[in-house]
Amino acid sequence: MKKWSAPLLLIVLLVISACNNTSGSAQTPDTSKEATASTITYQSENGPVQVPANPQRVVVLTAYTGDLLTLNVNMVGVDSWSKQNPLFADKLKDVPEVSDESLEKIIELKPDLIIGSSTSKNLDKLKQIAPTVTYTYGKVDYLTQYIEIGKLLNKEKEAAAWVEDFKKRAEEAGKEIKAKIGENSTVSVIENFDKQLYVFGDNWGRGTEIIYQAMKLKMPDKVKEMALKDGYYALSAEVLPQYAGDYVIFSKNTDGDTSFQNTNTYKNIPAVKNNRVFEANAKQFYFNDAMTLDYQLNFFISKFLGR
Incomplete structure (x- = not known):
């Protein structure tokens, strides 16, 4: 068998490799990385x-x-x-x-x-x-x-990092709020829209996810009965006292009907008499996107904890 010198063998291998690269599908440039990018x-x-x-x-x-x-x-x-x-x-x-x-x-x-x-x-x-x-x-x-x-x-990594940070902040704030208002104190979330009043469950924006899910604050039994399943419940101003917790978050539409706030029925609600109604701008409070959740969390920390 004829022996090949090292330099000649290298040249042959390079030629074979070049031929292989010009055959079949290899003739088309590989754009898979470009497409993936x-x-x-x-x-x-x-x-x-x-x-x-x-x-x-x-x-x-x-x-x-x-x-x-x-x-x-x-x-x-x-x-x-x-x-x-x-x-x-x-x-x-x-x-x-x-x-x-x-x-x-x-x-x-x-x-x-x-x-x-x-x-x-x-x-x-x-x-x-x-x-x-x-x-x-x-x-x-x-x-x-x-x-x-x-x-x-x-941007999954960025989103997941935000979620972990938010959960930690909300949990810590919830513990502080419970320590201040008491483990058994209840919180209601209400909103006026046009001429109707609504009370909310634990997953319909208005900060409900933070209050009930993240902070695990208590929901009044009547709210739990009527609003938890569907997420919200329409009610009249006359029965509002039945749904008002020890604390009330009022997502307020100033361009809607707020006349109920001038009635004796409303004024005699314990949360109202004890200055435990926290009013928020409804248009800033509707949703549960990340920016709104940050705003809502800061709102609760300010109203409940005074900072």
């Missing part, structure tokens, strides 16, 4: 969706605007509720208001991602404009929902 597959509740790995122009049609603000994601269109929220006003002053029916306007905004609700209209048409992901409210708990938004935006 530009898009990710998000496992939505309706199946996998290809979405941008780093979305730059997002339209939000439902109550997740505060989540995107916390994750520093640019939005080019938001829903009317978000646009009216004083908490978001500065950050959204140049962002147009859109809805699931303003399709032409959304097209003009050239979004690369649309986030909506499972009840949003025109979903088939929205999906033709940009990748569209929807969520069903209450399908997962409020903190898991934020992590899901993080996954969608390729």
